[in-house]
Amino acid sequence: MRRVTFLRQAGMLSAGLMLDQSVFAGIAAYESHRPPLAKRNFTSKAVEDAITEFKAKVKDPELAWLFENCFPNTLDTTVFHTVKEAKPDTYVITGDIDAMWLRDSCAQVWPYLPFIKKDEKLRQLIAGVINRQAHCVLEDPYANAFYKDDTQISDWKTDRTTMKPGIHERKYEIDSLCYPIRLAHRYWKETGDTKPFNAEWKSSIELILQTFREQQRKTGKGPYHFQRQTTAPTDTQPMGGYGFPVKPNGLICSAFRPSDDATIYPFLIPSNFFAVVSLKQAAEMVNAVFKDEKLVSGLNSLATEVSQALQQHAIVTHPQFGKIYAFEVDGFGNHNLMDDANVPSLLALPYLDAVSPTDPIYQNTRKFVLSGYNPYFYKGTAAEGIGGPHVGRDGMVWPLSIIARGLTSNDDAEIKKCVAMLKSTHAGTGFMHESFNQDNPANFTRKWFAWANTIFGEFMWKTYQQKPQLLNS
DSSP states (O other): OOOOOOOIIIIIITOOOOOOOOHHHHHHTOOOOOOGGOOOOOOOOOHHHHHHHHHOOOOHHHHHHHHHHHHHHHHHHHHHEEEETEEEEEEEOSSSSSEEEHHHHHHGGGGGGGGGGOOHHHHHHHHHHHHHHHHHHHHOTTSSOOSSSOOOOTTTSBSSSSTTTTTEOOOHHHHHHHHHHHHHHHHHHHHOTTTTHHHHHHHHHHHHHHHHHHOOOSSSSSSSSOOOOSGGGGSSSSSGHHHHHHOOOSOOOOOOOOOBBBBBSSSSSHHHHHHHHHHHHHHHHHHHHHHOHHHHHHHHHHHHHHHHHHHHHHHEEEEETTTEOEEOOSSOOOEEOOOOOSSSSSEEEEEESSSTTOHHHHHHHHHHHHOOOOOOHHOSSSSSEEEEGGGSSSTTHHHHHHHHHHOOOOOOHHHHHHHHHHHSSTSSSSSOOOOESSTTTEOOOOBBBBHHHHHHHHHHHHHHHOOOOGOOO
16 A cells, blocks of 8 residues: 555544644653554564663653653564564564655664663664665665565555565665665674675675666666556656656756655665765775775775766756755756755755765755745644655654754754754654654654664654763753
8 A cells, every 4th residue: 555545544533633642641641652562573682772771861751751762663663574584574564554665674772882882682673674675776766665475465555666575666766775785884884794695795886876867867768667556746767757857967866756756857866975975985895895806996996977967967056055966867958946845855855974064065955854845844833844845744843854964963952942842742642753744743654664663762862872861951
């Protein structure tokens, strides 16, 4: 089922809905909303110890309660870990959709990486994610979401693209190929373990490099196209499924955004920044583990080419904010000025180590995307933040954007503001959501969205470690 369809049918509370009094009673008691221990999919002692520590040291009972509910949500409810062919294998669903997005699965387990040296079971779990992601990339580098069962037929089998069993959706997104590298690189840095980086993993890196080169579209449109019979223009691509034309300039095309919405101009700037980082990380790992000079050279060469193209084509002059990064460009001089809540976004670039948070152009861009000049920045009586066209309605703020804002800020007042907005907009559920109405948090989408929950925990844990006074004042 398509995400937006699901949320409209099942995950949305109607506007103006008043919360049941039993919800308020639950808030007052701050009783855990986690599944009973016996029904949790996975338990990590290191993560449980972090929850215990946070609850003991953070004096705000509601924040402690939110952290307890949200931080372990991925482990509690969305991971399915086993051993397959003598290797760890971990399938990760997003929450309310039984499919594994390459992006979401990385983002969901990413906040647990600092704990894997203390917890062998947790390390094996994440090694299993890396193994499964390599398998998925080799199945189809143009797909964004997969099933656990390689023979399962998708509800989207009629999409006009090269669908095959085991693939849930085939929306090509640059970030889908970057996130597995990000996870693998951090895992390697944390542990030094190279067991997941076998011949299959190396082949997935080679295929990612090939795919990115194809999507520079220097010698044609490439093999990928996508069309869906739909009334939503954000759910399909025009021009025979190849998208609007581009003038090749070294950047990589992305048919879809991290939101799974179609790009307007195919050179998606935040994702190209992410690709530069990921290509360099892959080169570092390939050099250390395989000593394959040709592959290392190819990865680094493409990273340099994309980086130079970004400096030449991604920067535009805004009449209010000066030089900023565009969201999308086409190489002909056209650009789309906006930002979307999903990561990678322009706002989240420092979170991905793609730009320095003090970069003057990023700072100008940050001011732009957090202003009314960004068509998807919403400010209401309950909160302010970035949304996007994905849920199909104005005024829907995504907690992901508030969290990304907090994670990329060094300003105490701004961080406190982000914490306060997240604390006041969970609508009594004790969890984060995909989006909520700027004036009425009880009008929200997706009751079970593990990425938002876990990254909220990441934000709280980082703040607790670096600026604990902001959680206790």
